[in-house]
Amino acid sequence: MKYIDEYRDGRLAKDIARQISEEVRPDVNYHFMEFCGGHTHAISRYGLEDLLPDNVRMIHGPGCPVCVLPIGRLDAAIALAQRPEVTLCTYGDLMRVPGSNGSSLLKAKAAGADIRMVYSTLDALRIAEAEPHREVVFFAIGFETTTPPTALALRAAIDKGLENFSIYCNHVLTPAAIQTILASPEVAKLGTVKVDGFIGPAHVSTVIGTEPYDAFAENFRKPVVVAGFEPLDVIQAILMLVRQINEGRYVVENQYIRAVKPGGNRKAQAEVAEFFEQRESFEWRGLGDVPQGALRLREAYSHYDAEKRFGLVTPASKDNPACDCGAILRGVKRPTDCKLFGTACTPDTPMGSCMVSSEGACAAHWTYGRFREHAKTKEIERSVA
Amino acid sequence: MNIAVVKPTRRKLDLRNGRVDLSHGAGGRAMGQLIEDIFHTAFDNDWLRAGNDQSAFAVPAGRMVMTTDGYVVSPLFFPGGNIGSLAVHGTINDVAMSGAKPLYLSASFIIEEGFPLADLAKIADTMGAASREAGVPIITGDTKVVERGKADGVFISTAGVGILPEGIDMRSNAARPGDCVIVSGSIGDHGVAVMSKRENLEFDTDILSDTASLHTLTAAMVAVGGPSIRLMRDPTRGGIAATLNEIAHQSAVGFRIDEEKIPLKPEVAAACEFLGLDPLNVANEGKLVAIVAPEVADAVFAAMLAHPLGQEAALIGHVVEDPHCFVQMETSFGGGRIVDWLSGEQLPRIC
Numbered sequence: 017m018k019y020i021d022e023y024r025d026g027r028l029a030k031d032i033a034r035q036i037s038e039e040v041r042p043d044v045n046y047h048f049m050e051f052c053g054g055h056t057h058a059i060s061r062y063g064l065e066d067l068l069p070d071n072v073r074m075i076h077g078p079g080c081p082v083c084v085l086p087i088g089r090l091d092a093a094i095a096l097a098q099r100p101e102v103t104l105c106t107y108g109d110l111m112r113v114p115g116s117n118g119s120s121l122l123k124a125k126a127a128g129a130d131i132r133m134v135y136s137t138l139d140a141l142r143i144a145e146a147e148p149h150r151e152v153v154f155f156a157i158g159f160e161t162t163t164p165p166t167a168l169a170l171r172a173a174i175d176k177g178l179e180n181f182s183i184y185c186n187h188v189l190t191p192a193a194i195q196t197i198l199a200s201p202e203v204a205k206l207g208t209v210k211v212d213g214f215i216g217p218a219h220v221s222t223v224i225g226t227e228p229y230d231a232f233a234e235n236f237r238k239p240v241v242v243a244g245f246e247p248l249d250v251i252q253a254i255l256m257l258v259r260q261i262n263e264g265r266y267v268v269e270n271q272y273i274r275a276v277k278p279g280g281n282r283k284a285q286a287e288v289a290e291f292f293e294q295r296e297s298f299e300w301r302g303l304g305d306v307p308q309g310a311l312r313l314r315e316a317y318s319h320y321d322a323e324k325r326f327g328l329v330t331p332a333s334k335d336n337p338a339c340d341c342g343a344i345l346r347g348v349k350r351p352t353d354c355k356l357f358g359t360a361c362t363p364d365t366p367m368g369s370c371m372v373s374s375e376g377a378c379a380a381h382w383t384y385g386r387f388r389e390h391a392k393t394k395e396i397e398r399s400v401a
Numbered sequence: 402m403n404i405a406v407v408k409p410t411r412r413k414l415d416l417r418n419g420r421v422d423l424s425h426g427a428g429g430r431a432m433g434q435l436i437e438d439i440f441h442t443a444f445d446n447d448w449l450r451a452g453n454d455q456s457a458f459a460v461p462a463g464r465m466v467m468t469t470d471g472y473v474v475s476p477l478f479f480p481g482g483n484i485g486s487l488a489v490h491g492t493i494n495d496v497a498m499s500g501a502k503p504l505y506l507s508a509s510f511i512i513e514e515g516f517p518l519a520d521l522a523k524i525a526d527t528m529g530a531a532s533r534e535a536g537v538p539i540i541t542g543d544t545k546v547v548e549r550g551k552a553d554g555v556f557i558s559t560a561g562v563g564i565l566p567e568g569i570d571m572r573s574n575a576a577r578p579g580d581c582v583i584v585s586g587s588i589g590d591h592g593v594a595v596m597s598k599r600e601n602l603e604f605d606t607d608i609l610s611d612t613a614s615l616h617t618l619t620a621a622m623v624a625v626g627g628p629s630i631r632l633m634r635d636p637t638r639g640g641i642a643a644t645l646n647e648i649a650h651q652s653a654v655g656f657r658i659d660e661e662k663i664p665l666k667p668e669v670a671a672a673c674e675f676l677g678l679d680p681l682n683v684a685n686e687g688k689l690v691a692i693v694a695p696e697v698a699d700a701v702f703a704a705m706l707a708h709p710l711g712q713e714a715a716l717i718g719h720v721v722e723d724p725h726c727f728v729q730m731e732t733s734f735g736g737g738r739i740v741d742w743l744s745g746e747q748l749p750r751i752c
Contacts, residue, residue: 020674026735033735063736112744135602247734363744384738387727 023246024062032251033067039258046072048257049347050215051194053080053375054245060384062247072254075209076377078193078345079217081158081186082109083369083376084300087333089186090115093155096184096326097121097129103147104184105140106155108133113372116333137169144173144181153322157186161219163311164284167291170313170320184322185312187292190220191228192309193300198236200303202348209347213257215250216242218272223288225280229268237266244272291317301335301369302345341368344377351378352389358382414438419518426512426546436544439518443525444508444532448540456540458505464565468495472557475750477520480594481609484557485524487686487752489531489539490614492561494635497616498689500571500623501563506532508559509543513552524555535614537561568628575631576652580720581698583691585618585705586611586713587664588641592683593672595751602676608668613687618710622691626701629694636690637752642681642740644690645728655723658740660733662717682743684751692720 040046050056056076059065065074078084094115097104104121111122111133125131130150134140137154144152156166166183173181194214202209216229221242229240239260243253253271260266270276291314298310313321322328335342339361340354351357351370361367363379370376374383414434424431441449448456472488482490488508496503508528512521532539594610596602615635622630636644641663645656665680673680687710693701698716705711718730728740 020671024734026733029735061738062732062734063738064734066736067734363741379744383741383744387725387729387737387739390725390727 020246023244023248025248028248029067029251032248032255036072036251036255036258037069039255039262040069040071041262042071044071044261045210046258046261047075047210047212048072048215048254049075049077049197049211049213050250051077051079051190052215052217052220052245053083053373054218055215055243055250056080056377056380057375058245058247058250060380063384064247064251065385065388067251068254072258075211075347076344076380077197077347078300078302079159079190080370080373080375080377081162081188082113082373083341083345084188084302085110085113085157085186085369086299086301086330087115087335088299088330091119091333092328092330093184094119094121094124094129096153096322096328097124097131099151099326101151102326103130103132103143103150103152104155105132105134105143105152107135107157109373110155110157112366113369114366116331137165138172141169141172141176141178141181144178145176148180150180152181154181154183155186156183159188159190159217159220160223160288163187163288163292164223164281167287170291170317171287173320182320182322182325183313184328185292187311188298188300188306189294189309189311190217190224191232192306193303194229195232196300196303196306196309197346198232198238200346202346211238211347212261213239213241215253215257216240216268218243218245218249218275221272221276221280223281223284226268226270226276226278227280233266233268239266240268242268242270242272242276244275302342336367339368341370341378344370351381354378358386414518416518416522421512421514421516421518421521421546423514423546423548426544432544439522439525440542440544443522443529444539444542445529446538446540448538454541456505458540461564463567465562466496466499466501466565467560467562468492469558469560470495472559472752473553473750474595474752475553476595476598477524477554479598479610480606482612482686483524483527484555485527486531486612488557488559489528489535489537490612490686491637491752492559493535493537493614493616494689496561496563497614497619498571498633498635499563499565500569500619500630500633501565502620503535503537503561503563503616506537506539506559506561507541508539508557509545511545511547511552511556511558513554514546514549516554521555531614535616537614537616566623569623570628571630571632573632573648573651574653576648576654576692576720577631577694578654578720578722579695580631581693581695581716582645582656582658582718582720583693583698583702583705584641584664584715584717585615585689585691585711586687587666587669588636588685588688589669589673589680589683590666591686592640592678592751593669595684596676597672604672606668606672608666608672611685611687613710615687615689615710618705618708619689621704621708622701625704626693626697629697630701631692631694633689633691636685636688638684639743640680640682640684641690642679642728643742645740646726646742648692649723649726649728652720653724653726655721655726656718656728657721658718658728658730660730662715664713664715681740686752
């Protein structure tokens with residue numbers, strides 16, 4: 017195949033892996049956080065860890081939109097879908113995310129709520145057009161990548177004069193979250209989480225560019241390499257991070273030059289700015305309140321804002337106390353540190369959001385990587401014997 | 402007095418514009434006509450012509466197998482086939498995966514009021530052609546009509562019976578470490594073909610469903626491999642990932658497979674890429690996975706390659722000892738990973 021297989025070439029990967037092994041300093045441990053779930057998935061799906069030396073450790077970041085949605089926002093969406101006049105349109109990966117008291121959109125649908133899985137914002141628009149007597153709400157979720165399509169859907173709804181279409185806006189902002197992680201006590205003061213550098217977002221950066229990362233690379237003295245989502249992209253980015261660390265540099269580098277420009281996509285940015293503004297603060301699951309961490313619809317478009325249209329309140333819902341998703345999303349714990357991992361919580365019976373989305377750290381490790389612990393245990397057993 | 406026997410004129414079924422109505426399932430003349438004009442015409446054989454509610458057939462000596470299956474695919478028509486071809490091929494394959502020779506089928510139709518007669522005739526004709534081609538007749542059936550909205554077009558239930566060759570007794574717990582894993586051809590074709598016609602998802606592709614009866618392929622394999630073929634499965638829903646995980650758990654073994662060896666059409670790989678699917682999880686309707694003892698693997702493999710439905714067969718890995726029953730794969734990138742069951746539903750109503 018053209019243009020995909022090229023980025024999954026095993027021979028090239030081995031070359032880069034060899035370079036990494038040659039260039040890492042044996043006395044240094046390298047801790048890199050891949051922010052995005054897309055990177056987490058690529059690392060697990062292609063078994064990339066097997067190619068890295070032992071002293072290069074990847075920390076899975078919070079960049080999975082489904083994972084960072086607070087339970088209260090999900091509970092509010094479920095309550096909204098249960099209103100008889102409402103048709104809630106959502107992407108499929110939200111359907112199984114557990115809400116409070118064992119609820120989920122999938123269960124609400126089975127109980128009679130009109131919840132429809134869509135593949136794009138335009139599908140939701142089509143439903144609103146075809147069924148004018150229904151209040152069609154699009155459950156908008158995602159980082160900067162998915163915000164422009166939501167903006168386009170709003171523009172189309174206005175052009176078509178659709179009165180029965182609105183947005184439940186949960187779009188969040190990446191740079192604010194990275195800033196929060198770096199300023200968190202675990203990273204900044206306690207040192208319980210060591211992050212030496214970041215693999216920067218791929219698709220998000222096609223929209224926002226690389227410039228937004230300059231400030232914290234400088235302020236926190238951490239290198240950032242923006243990388244694509246293919247496995248060769250990721251392993252090359254790791255090599256670039258190793259080189260920056262070894263050379264004492266901390267700048268923003270762009271591995272994903274085939275798609276990302278320093279200034280990003282100005283047209284998309286303008287479209288987003290037309291409809292959305294920053295919230296003062298927004299709860300991210302696992303990170304807590306993130307200042308300027310999300311977007312909401314501007315006042316001029318409040319007619320399309322489901323929160324205002326239906327007077328939605330976000331209940332103060334709490335995570336399952338045994339679930340470590342919060343700590344895992346901050347990189348404080350690994351999936352296997354959670355007592356529920358692989359016992360009560362599996363992708364078939366998820367307790368926390370990290371186990372639901374394929375981009376979640378727990379789901380990725382369970383689905384692709386859980387043989388590694390068993391392999392390690394075996395090795396230890398053998399060495400003891 | 403001369404009483405003339407007046408034969409009422411029977412209006413032909415309007416196969417062009419007519420639709421199934423509730424009278425077609427009511428047990429009266431209309432139902433009789435539907436069965437005769439559509440199903441008997443399409444499936445035509447002596448058993449059906451006898452017009453009984455059941456069919457009698459001679460039973461050869463030996464052990465028999467029986468299977469039953471339901472078909473609810475959406476859309477009903479897709480590139481490479483329709484619900485009718487799936488019903489015949491799928492049932493024959495379920496019988497054939499035991500190593501048995503399929504003999505007879507039954508078919509039961511649950512039809513939604515308003516369903517076009519033309520579509521029903523097309524589906525029945527496809528089934529008739531598929532069963533004739535396979536040499537496995539449909540010898541009994543049933544028809545029900547339900548009110549509009551109580552079904553989705555047509556659902557088909559089938560049963561199939563077959564006879565096992567002497568000494569063949571394949572079991573799900575028979576895989577042993579060292580056995581070879583052979584797949585009969587490229588994976589994921591059916592799932593991608595169906596998906597390409599799904600509402601809201603339509604995309605252009607030349608991929609056709611691989612729907613096919615595999616019993617002549619299995620017969621050729623059994624002829625050379627005999628009881629050393631441990632077991633065979635057709636990887637339908639859940640794809641080869643689900644099939645290998647099932648076998649791993651049933652046989653208490655693990656698998657090591659090699660991603661580069663798995664046959665995959667570039668078009669299917671491309672479609673899976675933009676749909677976010679793993680081809681290992683995507684359904685097949687004309688492929689099989691065989692677990693074969695190493696001593697006959699070469700002969701079985703050669704027999705597969707010599708058969709039209711096994712020309713792209715590939716040895717994709719081995720059975721290994723593993724108390725965790727993991728299906729592990731060496732990725733083409735060079736790392737290792739687990740191949741797991743899919744969680745939740747990737748694509749409802751694929752067959």
